[in-house]
Amino acid sequence: DTEVTQTPKHLVMGMTNKKSLKCEQHMGHRAMYWYKQKAKKPPELMFVYSYEKLSINESVPSRFSPECPNSSLLNLHLHALQPEDSALYLCASSQPRVAGSWYTQYFGPGTRLTVL
Protein backbone atom coordinates (compact mmCIF):
# COMPACT_ATOMS: atom_id res chain seq x y z
CA ASP A 1 0.00 0.00 0.00
CA THR A 2 1.56 3.28 -1.12
CA GLU A 3 -1.29 5.58 -0.14
CA VAL A 4 -1.00 9.06 1.24
CA THR A 5 -4.32 10.68 2.10
CA GLN A 6 -5.07 14.39 2.36
CA THR A 7 -8.07 16.29 3.66
CA PRO A 8 -9.89 18.34 2.69
CA LYS A 9 -9.90 17.90 -1.08
CA HIS A 10 -10.93 21.51 -1.63
CA LEU A 11 -10.76 24.53 0.68
CA VAL A 12 -11.95 28.09 0.19
CA MET A 13 -10.95 30.59 2.84
CA GLY A 14 -10.87 34.32 3.43
CA MET A 15 -7.72 36.21 4.26
CA THR A 16 -8.68 36.45 7.95
CA ASN A 17 -9.55 32.76 8.40
CA LYS A 18 -7.58 30.08 10.18
CA LYS A 19 -7.70 26.61 8.65
CA SER A 20 -5.65 23.42 8.65
CA LEU A 21 -4.68 20.86 6.04
CA LYS A 22 -4.20 17.26 7.09
CA CYS A 23 -2.04 14.48 5.67
CA GLU A 24 -1.81 10.85 6.76
CA GLN A 25 0.25 7.83 5.72
CA HIS A 26 0.53 4.31 7.13
CA MET A 27 3.54 3.07 5.18
CA GLY A 28 5.89 3.46 8.12
CA HIS A 29 7.68 6.32 6.37
CA ARG A 30 9.61 8.61 8.70
CA ALA A 31 10.01 11.57 6.32
CA MET A 32 7.05 13.73 5.34
CA TYR A 33 6.86 16.77 3.09
CA TRP A 34 4.66 19.71 2.18
CA TYR A 35 4.78 21.12 -1.34
CA LYS A 36 3.00 24.00 -3.04
CA GLN A 37 2.15 23.67 -6.72
CA LYS A 38 0.84 26.23 -9.17
CA ALA A 39 -0.96 25.11 -12.30
CA LYS A 40 1.23 23.30 -14.85
CA LYS A 41 4.38 23.93 -12.79
CA PRO A 42 6.49 21.47 -10.78
CA PRO A 43 5.91 21.19 -7.04
CA GLU A 44 7.86 23.60 -4.82
CA LEU A 45 9.15 22.21 -1.54
CA MET A 46 7.93 24.02 1.60
CA PHE A 47 8.79 21.84 4.62
CA VAL A 48 10.40 18.49 5.41
CA TYR A 49 9.94 16.50 8.60
CA SER A 50 12.33 13.71 9.43
CA TYR A 51 11.52 11.50 12.42
CA GLU A 52 8.82 13.98 13.43
CA LYS A 53 11.28 16.87 13.60
CA LEU A 54 11.33 19.78 11.18
CA SER A 55 14.49 19.40 9.11
CA ILE A 56 13.88 21.80 6.21
CA ASN A 57 11.96 25.07 6.00
CA GLU A 58 12.37 26.58 2.55
CA SER A 59 11.98 30.15 3.80
CA VAL A 60 8.22 29.80 3.89
CA PRO A 61 6.23 32.78 5.30
CA SER A 62 5.11 32.36 8.90
CA ARG A 63 1.45 32.38 7.86
CA PHE A 64 2.12 28.70 7.04
CA SER A 65 2.82 26.64 10.17
CA PRO A 66 3.58 22.92 9.89
CA GLU A 67 3.06 20.35 12.61
CA CYS A 68 3.92 16.66 12.85
CA PRO A 69 1.98 15.19 15.81
CA ASN A 70 3.22 11.64 15.18
CA SER A 71 4.96 9.53 12.56
CA SER A 72 1.77 9.07 10.52
CA LEU A 73 0.30 12.57 10.56
CA LEU A 74 1.33 15.90 9.11
CA ASN A 75 -0.64 19.12 9.41
CA LEU A 76 -0.29 22.52 7.78
CA HIS A 77 -1.91 25.36 9.70
CA LEU A 78 -2.95 28.37 7.66
CA HIS A 79 -3.55 31.88 8.96
CA ALA A 80 -3.92 35.26 7.28
CA LEU A 81 -3.19 33.93 3.81
CA GLN A 82 -3.01 36.03 0.68
CA PRO A 83 -4.78 35.41 -2.64
CA GLU A 84 -1.41 34.49 -4.20
CA ASP A 85 -1.25 31.54 -1.80
CA SER A 86 -4.02 29.89 -3.79
CA ALA A 87 -2.54 26.65 -5.14
CA LEU A 88 -2.57 22.86 -4.90
CA TYR A 89 -0.92 21.79 -1.64
CA LEU A 90 0.66 18.38 -1.79
CA CYS A 91 1.84 16.10 0.96
CA ALA A 92 4.40 13.37 0.34
CA SER A 93 6.22 10.76 2.37
CA SER A 94 9.32 8.61 2.01
CA GLN A 95 11.87 6.74 3.98
CA PRO A 96 14.47 9.20 5.27
CA ARG A 97 17.94 9.16 3.80
CA VAL A 98 19.72 6.05 5.00
CA ALA A 99 22.00 3.66 3.19
CA GLY A 100 20.10 2.06 0.35
CA SER A 101 17.26 4.56 0.40
CA TRP A 102 16.28 5.72 -3.05
CA TYR A 103 14.49 8.92 -2.00
CA THR A 104 11.29 7.71 -3.63
CA GLN A 105 8.52 10.01 -2.51
CA TYR A 106 4.85 9.07 -2.62
CA PHE A 107 2.38 11.90 -3.01
CA GLY A 108 -1.14 12.44 -1.78
CA PRO A 109 -3.94 13.73 -4.03
CA GLY A 110 -3.53 17.28 -2.77
CA THR A 111 -5.75 20.00 -1.35
CA ARG A 112 -6.93 22.67 -3.77
CA LEU A 113 -6.80 25.91 -1.76
CA THR A 114 -8.49 29.11 -2.86
CA VAL A 115 -7.91 32.29 -0.86
CA LEU A 116 -10.45 35.02 -1.45
Add this chain to the structure above:
Amino acid sequence: TQLLEQSPQFLSIQEGENLTVYCNSSSVFSSLQWYRQEPGEGPVLLVTVVTGGEVKKLKRLTFQFGDARKDSSLHITAAQPGDTGLYLCAGARYGGATNKLIFGTGTLLAVQP
Protein backbone atom coordinates in the same frame (compact mmCIF):
# COMPACT_ATOMS: atom_id res chain seq x y z
CA THR B 1 21.51 25.62 -8.28
CA GLN B 2 20.79 22.16 -9.58
CA LEU B 3 18.42 22.26 -12.51
CA LEU B 4 16.60 19.53 -14.34
CA GLU B 5 15.45 20.68 -17.74
CA GLN B 6 12.72 18.77 -19.46
CA SER B 7 11.95 18.87 -23.15
CA PRO B 8 9.66 19.37 -24.81
CA GLN B 9 7.70 21.65 -22.50
CA PHE B 10 4.42 20.92 -24.31
CA LEU B 11 3.48 18.08 -26.64
CA SER B 12 0.19 17.45 -28.42
CA ILE B 13 -0.01 14.25 -30.46
CA GLN B 14 -2.56 11.89 -31.98
CA GLU B 15 -3.46 8.57 -30.45
CA GLY B 16 -1.12 5.83 -31.64
CA GLU B 17 1.95 8.04 -32.09
CA ASN B 18 5.23 7.50 -30.27
CA LEU B 19 7.01 10.17 -28.24
CA THR B 20 10.08 10.75 -26.11
CA VAL B 21 10.48 13.14 -23.19
CA TYR B 22 13.96 14.18 -22.06
CA CYS B 23 15.22 15.17 -18.65
CA ASN B 24 18.69 16.74 -18.62
CA SER B 25 21.04 18.14 -16.02
CA SER B 26 24.69 19.07 -15.58
CA SER B 27 24.61 17.44 -12.13
CA VAL B 28 24.92 13.78 -11.22
CA PHE B 29 21.98 12.23 -9.43
CA SER B 30 22.00 9.09 -7.32
CA SER B 31 18.48 8.23 -8.39
CA LEU B 32 15.77 9.67 -10.56
CA GLN B 33 12.02 9.32 -10.40
CA TRP B 34 9.37 9.87 -13.07
CA TYR B 35 5.87 10.95 -12.10
CA ARG B 36 2.66 11.55 -14.04
CA GLN B 37 0.16 14.07 -12.75
CA GLU B 38 -3.40 14.69 -13.87
CA PRO B 39 -5.10 18.06 -13.30
CA GLY B 40 -6.08 18.61 -9.67
CA GLU B 41 -4.41 15.38 -8.52
CA GLY B 42 -1.09 14.54 -6.91
CA PRO B 43 1.87 13.18 -8.88
CA VAL B 44 1.77 9.39 -9.27
CA LEU B 45 5.10 7.57 -9.23
CA LEU B 46 5.85 5.72 -12.46
CA VAL B 47 9.39 4.49 -11.88
CA THR B 48 12.63 4.98 -9.96
CA VAL B 49 15.94 4.43 -11.76
CA VAL B 50 19.18 4.19 -9.80
CA THR B 51 21.93 2.66 -11.98
CA GLY B 52 23.66 4.43 -14.86
CA GLY B 53 22.48 2.96 -18.16
CA GLU B 54 19.50 1.31 -16.52
CA VAL B 55 16.42 0.69 -18.66
CA LYS B 56 13.02 -0.04 -17.13
CA LYS B 57 9.80 -0.85 -18.93
CA LEU B 58 6.28 -0.28 -17.68
CA LYS B 59 3.86 -1.58 -20.34
CA ARG B 60 4.16 0.97 -23.20
CA LEU B 61 6.53 3.23 -21.24
CA THR B 62 10.31 2.80 -21.40
CA PHE B 63 12.58 4.72 -19.02
CA GLN B 64 16.32 5.08 -19.35
CA PHE B 65 18.88 6.56 -16.95
CA GLY B 66 21.94 7.99 -18.67
CA ASP B 67 25.30 6.26 -18.23
CA ALA B 68 26.65 9.28 -16.33
CA ARG B 69 23.43 9.59 -14.27
CA LYS B 70 22.90 13.17 -15.43
CA ASP B 71 19.99 12.59 -17.76
CA SER B 72 17.00 10.38 -18.36
CA SER B 73 14.39 9.75 -21.01
CA LEU B 74 10.84 8.49 -21.12
CA HIS B 75 9.58 6.88 -24.32
CA ILE B 76 5.90 6.14 -24.85
CA THR B 77 4.88 3.75 -27.60
CA ALA B 78 1.43 4.00 -29.21
CA ALA B 79 0.22 6.81 -26.97
CA GLN B 80 -3.35 6.70 -25.70
CA PRO B 81 -5.61 9.49 -24.40
CA GLY B 82 -5.14 8.04 -20.90
CA ASP B 83 -1.45 9.01 -21.12
CA THR B 84 -2.44 12.69 -21.06
CA GLY B 85 -0.96 14.57 -18.13
CA LEU B 86 2.00 16.45 -16.72
CA TYR B 87 5.17 14.34 -16.68
CA LEU B 88 7.74 15.25 -14.06
CA CYS B 89 11.22 13.91 -13.54
CA ALA B 90 12.83 14.38 -10.14
CA GLY B 91 16.41 13.70 -9.15
CA ALA B 92 17.91 12.96 -5.76
CA ARG B 93 21.50 13.26 -4.60
CA TYR B 94 23.06 11.37 -1.74
CA GLY B 95 25.64 12.85 0.54
CA GLY B 96 23.68 15.83 1.69
CA ALA B 97 21.94 16.11 5.01
CA THR B 98 18.52 16.66 3.50
CA ASN B 99 15.78 14.66 1.84
CA LYS B 100 15.25 16.89 -1.15
CA LEU B 101 14.21 16.05 -4.67
CA ILE B 102 15.06 18.34 -7.54
CA PHE B 103 12.05 18.46 -9.84
CA GLY B 104 12.27 18.93 -13.57
CA THR B 105 10.48 21.74 -15.35
CA GLY B 106 7.69 19.41 -16.51
CA THR B 107 6.30 18.19 -19.83
CA LEU B 108 2.61 18.66 -20.52
CA LEU B 109 1.37 15.89 -22.82
CA ALA B 110 -2.00 15.87 -24.59
CA VAL B 111 -2.98 12.79 -26.57
CA GLN B 112 -5.89 13.45 -28.93
CA PRO B 113 -8.25 10.56 -29.74
